[in-house]
Amino acid sequence: MTKETWNRLKRKWRRGRCRWLNEMAKIVLAGKAKYHELGATAITKMLRLVIGHKAESAFVRELATNLPLPGDAKFVAVAQGIRIIGIWLCVVEYSSPERCFCFEALALQYGKEATKSLLIAEGELWTKQAGWNRLT
Numbered sequence: 001m002t003k004e005t006w007n008r009l010k011r012k013w014r015r016g017r018c019r020w021l022n023e024m025a026k027i028v029l030a031g032k033a034k035y036h037e038l039g040a041t042a043i044t045k046m047l048r049l050v051i052g053h054k055a056e057s058a059f060v061r062e063l064a065t066n067l068p069l070p071g072d073a074k075f076v077a078v079a080q081g082i083r084i085i086g087i088w089l090c091v092v093e094y095s096s097p098e099r100c101f102c103f104e105a106l107a108l109q110y111g112k113e114a115t116k117s118l119l120i121a122e123g124e125l126w127t128k129q130a131g132w133n134r135l136t
Contacts, residue, residue, distance in 0.1 A: 001085075009085075013093050018086035022101040025079040032075035040064035080106070 044061040051057070086102030097103035 010089065013089045015094060015099070018090050019101045021082050021086035022105050025082040025102070025105065028075055028079040028082065032072060035071070035075070036065050036069060039069055
């Protein structure tokens, strides 16, 4: 970001404007989902032409939608960068991220991931202590 853009953002910043930055981050992440959808659609159409079976094509479509694609990390990095700038501006201008939409979105995202990791780790520890084999 250029210094001019940064200064303009900082000068125009008002309480609640981080809502718009958070919406922009959501649009970037929606673009990532659309990117996956388009790739899966292309693969599915090619398979239908070659194989002709709809059930197998549907399975491959679902699988392809969830595969990592080149550029996935960039979508996420851009969305997180937008939100981090929003948090920083809220903290600098109002000294508290409590009412910051960007902070709320990142906290929710990382809170879910951290909770899931904790539950998996604790579950594995508990099953080892109980002498059970992991079921996966």
